[in-house]
Amino acid sequence: MFTVGVRAQPPPPSGWADAGLVSGEAVELDVRAARLGSRVLALLIDLVSQLVAALLLGAGLSLALLSFGDVVDGALFGASQTVLVILVLVGYPVLMERFLGGRTLGKLAVGLRVVRADGGPVGVGQSLTRALVGVAVEWPGLVLPLLSWAASVTVMLTDPRGRRLGDLVAGTLVVHTRGAGIWRPAPPAVPPLLGWAGTLDLTRLDDGLALAVRQYLGRVHQLAEPDRTRLGRELWAEVAAVTSPPPPWVAPAPAYLAAVLAERGRRAAYRLGRTRAVTATLWPELAPPLALVPHARPAPAAIALRPAAPARAVPVQPDPVRGHPAPINTERLPG
Numbered sequence: 001m002f003t004v005g006v007r008a009q010p011p012p013p014s015g016w017a018d019a020g021l022v023s024g025e026a027v028e029l030d031v032r033a034a035r036l037g038s039r040v041l042a043l044l045i046d047l048v049s050q051l052v053a054a055l056l057l058g059a060g061l062s063l064a065l066l067s068f069g070d071v072v073d074g075a076l077f078g079a080s081q082t083v084l085v086i087l088v089l090v091g092y093p094v095l096m097e098r099f100l101g102g103r104t105l106g107k108l109a110v111g112l113r114v115v116r117a118d119g120g121p122v123g124v125g126q127s128l129t130r131a132l133v134g135v136a137v138e139w140p141g142l143v144l145p146l147l148s149w150a151a152s153v154t155v156m157l158t159d160p161r162g163r164r165l166g167d168l169v170a171g172t173l174v175v176h177t178r179g180a181g182i183w184r185p186a187p188p189a190v191p192p193l194l195g196w197a198g199t200l201d202l203t204r205l206d207d208g209l210a211l212a213v214r215q216y217l218g219r220v221h222q223l224a225e226p227d228r229t230r231l232g233r234e235l236w237a238e239v240a241a242v243t244s245p246p247p248p249w250v251a252p253a254p255a256y257l258a259a260v261l262a263e264r265g266r267r268a269a270y271r272l273g274r275t276r277a278v279t280a281t282l283w284p285e286l287a288p289p290l291a292l293v294p295h296a297r298p299a300p301a302a303i304a305l306r307p308a309a310p311a312r313a314v315p316v317q318p319d320p321v322r323g324h325p326a327p328i329n330t331e332r333l334p335g
Contacts, residue, residue: 031119033161034112034174036153043139045106046093054088089140090131097127111178117171130166137165186217189262190255196248197263204242210264213239213257220254232257 061080065072096104102114102122114122114130135141137148156164161173189197216235220228232253239260240246247256279286 032176033163034176035162036156038110038112038176039156039162039164039174042104042106042110042112045109046104049105050088050092053092054084057084057087089135090128093131093134094124094127097122098124102127107174111176112174113177114172114174117173119173122172126170126172129170130172133166133169134164186214186261187220187254187258189259190251193247193251193255193259196245197259199245200260200263201244202260202264202267205239205260205264206242209238209242210261213261217254217258217261229253 061084065077065080093104097114100108103112107113114127116122116126137143138152139149141148141152152164155168156162159168163173167173213235216231220232223231236253236256239257243260
């Protein structure tokens with residue numbers, strides 16, 4: 001396989017590359033800033049993680065204090081609780097962002113990352129500042145909880161890059177690490193090439209090359225010339241080397257690729273249908289219900305055949321020559 005650099009057609013999708021990050025070569029990075037919804041979801045996951053951590057640390061701390069017996073008094077017990085709260089509320093995000101590359105468990109699950117305002121990796125001091133500001137005025141908000149919560153949400157909604165108060169103070173930014181690519185179906189095969197595609201030998205067309213063709217056809221509208229044509233010709237050269245016979249006439253490379261991919265999918269669907277039919281015949285209990293099978297039609301009811309008329313014995317007159325009756329002849333008379 002090969003890798004070809006391509007240039008995307010402007011303009012980018014709406015809401016994309018709004019983080020304002022620029023590389024050292026003065027190229028804007030295609031990175032999205034995390035907004036209120038994704039950050040609240042990550043916060044909920046982190047709250048569950050912090051609760052579990054608090055329960056485990058609290059159980060360990062209680063066992064440790066009980067082992068000292070009479071030495072533990074109320075002041076020591078209160079101080080230990082304060083240390084536990086600080087470890088959970090402040091130590092959790094700082095340690096996670098330090099060892100997980102700017103991500104907590106919630107951000108890791110949602111696909112977010114904390115970076116510096118210039119796009120660099122976040123430092124321990126910045127993570128500590130974010131955590132302290134968050135505990136003080138955001139969540140849980142030790143200073144005027146309701147007022148600080150409203151101020152935090154307002155700041156996140158009005159900031160162009162969705163930053164909260166902790167981000168503004170520490171000089172950080174939360175961005176998405178997963179691209180929001182738009183899925184496009186592969187273009188269908190053109191009718192003049194369907195007959196040729198049905199005669200193709202696709203035994204040497206491996207899954208990797210078919211996947212490359214599928215990705216190219218799904219993104220062909222996002223590629224700019226001349227990279228679009230060049231990449232299509234190179235892919236078709238690889239496909240033509242492992243398929244036969246050659247196409248009957250000259251057509252654009254994407255048309256050939258679409259016909260080959262459509263025929264490959266048709267044959268795969270046919271093989272799958274035969275396999276399901278055999279499975280349904282041998283193991284009817286494993287077959288999916290008719291309502292769950294797409295495009296399934298009930299089998300026609302068996303035609304009830306009219307039963308045959310019963311056999312009747314037809315007597316024959318005695319033979320005048322031999323003097324005894326002829327053998328009884330049986331035939332089916334219509335009822």
